[in-house]
Amino acid sequence: MEQPRKWRWGKYRWFLLLFIILSIILARYFPPLMPHIQLPAEPLVPLFGSFSLTNTMVAMLIADAILLLIGWRVYRTVSGGELIPKGITGTVEALLEYLYNLTESTAGKWAKTIFPFFATITLLVLVVNWTELIPGVDSIGIFNAHHVEAPETCKFNEVVTDVMVVSGKKECARAVVPFVRVTSTDLNFTVALALIAVTMTQVIGFRAQGGIYFTKFINTSTFFSKPIFGVIDFGVGLLEMISEFSKILSFSFRLFGNIFAGSVLLFVIGSLVPVFAQSMFLMLEFFVGLIQAIIFGMLTMVFMSQATQGHAGGQH
Numbered sequence: 001m002e003q004p005r006k007w008r009w010g011k012y013r014w015f016l017l018l019f020i021i022l023s024i025i026l027a028r029y030f031p032p033l034m035p036h037i038q039l040p041a042e043p044l045v046p047l048f049g050s051f052s053l054t055n056t057m058v059a060m061l062i063a064d065a066i067l068l069l070i071g072w073r074v075y076r077t078v079s080g081g082e083l084i085p086k087g088i089t090g091t092v093e094a095l096l097e098y099l100y101n102l103t104e105s106t107a108g109k110w111a112k113t114i115f116p117f118f119a120t121i122t123l124l125v126l127v128v129n130w131t132e133l134i135p136g137v138d139s140i141g142i143f144n145a146h147h148v149e150a151p152e153t154c155k156f157n158e159v160v161t162d163v164m165v166v167s168g169k170k171e172c173a174r175a176v177v178p179f180v181r182v183t184s185t186d187l188n189f190t191v192a193l194a195l196i197a198v199t200m201t202q203v204i205g206f207r208a209q210g211g212i213y214f215t216k217f218i219n220t221s222t223f224f225s226k227p228i229f230g231v232i233d234f235g236v237g238l239l240e241m242i243s244e245f246s247k248i249l250s251f252s253f254r255l256f257g258n259i260f261a262g263s264v265l266l267f268v269i270g271s272l273v274p275v276f277a278q279s280m281f282l283m284l285e286f287f288v289g290l291i292q293a294i295i296f297g298m299l300t301m302v303f304m305s306q307a308t309q310g311h312a313g314g315q316h
Contacts, residue, residue, distance in 0.1 A: 027274040056186035107305040122297030129289030141178035184259035194251035205307030
C-alpha cells in the first residue's frame with residue numbers, strides 16, 4: 001500500500017506563520033520608529049578629546065574579526081592536509097583561485113604583487129557590505145530623543161528635546177542610535193580605502209617602470225623639439241594627473257552611494273511595512289554588496305595592471 005506523501009518542510013511553515021502573526025501583534029502595540037537618516041556616523045563612546053568610538057567603527061571591528069576567523073579556518077584546513085576543502089573553506093579557496101586567475105590573465109608577471117591587494121580589498125568590502133544583512137545591524141541601539149527641530153521642547157527620559165506633531169498631537173521625537181552601522185555607509189571608510197588603492201597603484205607603477213613612470217603626468221620630452229606636440233603631450237599629462245584624483249572620488253562615492261542607499265531602503269521599508277516586507281529586499285542587498293565588492297577590487301586590480309605598462313615608445 002502506497003503511503004501518503006509528506007511535505008518534508010511542512011512543520012516549519014507553522015513556525016513561519018507563528019512568527020508572522022507575532023510580528024503583526026508586536027508591530028501593532030510597539031509601532032516602529034520613524035527612521036532618522038544622517039551621513040556622519042553616530043558616536044557611541046568618547047575616547048579622548050573630540051575622538052569617539054562610532055557605530056561604523058564597531059562594524060569595522062566585527063568585519064575584521066570575521067575575516068580573521070575565516071583566515072584561521074582556512075589555515076587550519078590547509079595545514080591539516082585536507083585535499084578537498086569543504087564548506088566555508090572550499091568557498092574561500094574557489095573565490096581566491098578565481099581572483100588569482102583573473103589577476104594573472106590581466107597583470108601577467110605582476111600578478112603576485114597585485115593579487116594580495118585585489119583579494120584583500122574584495123574580501124574586506126564583501127564582508128563589510130554583508131554586515132548589513134545581520135539581524136540587529138542598524139536597528140538595535142540606544143533609544144533616544146533627538147534629531148527633530150521644532151519651536152517647543154518636551155522631556156523624554158529627563159532629556160529636554162524637541163517636539164513633533166503626529167496626527168495633530170505633539171509628541172517627543174524618538175529615534176534609535178544603532179550600536180552597529182554598516183561601515184560602507186561612512187564616507188571616511190570608502191575614502192580611506194580609495195586612497196590606499198590609488199596610492200598603491202602609483203607605488204606599483206614606480207616599481208615596474210622606475211622614474212619614467214611619472215613622465216605620463218609631466219611629459220616635457222618634446223616640449224622644445226616639437227613645440228606643438230610637446231604642448232599636447234604636456235596637456236595630456238595634466239589630464240592623466242587629474243584622472244588619478246578623480247579615481248579617488250569615483251571609488252569613494254560609488255561604494256558609499258550604493259550601500260547607503262540600500263540601508264536607507266531597508267529601514268524605510270521596515271518602518272512603513274514592519275512585517276515580512278523587508279525580507280524581500282535582503283536578497284537584493286546581498287547581490288548589491290557582492291557586486292560592489294567585486295567592482296571595487298577589480299577596478300583596483302585593473303588600474304594597478306595598467307600602471308605596470310610603459311607609456312613611452314620604447315617600453316614593452
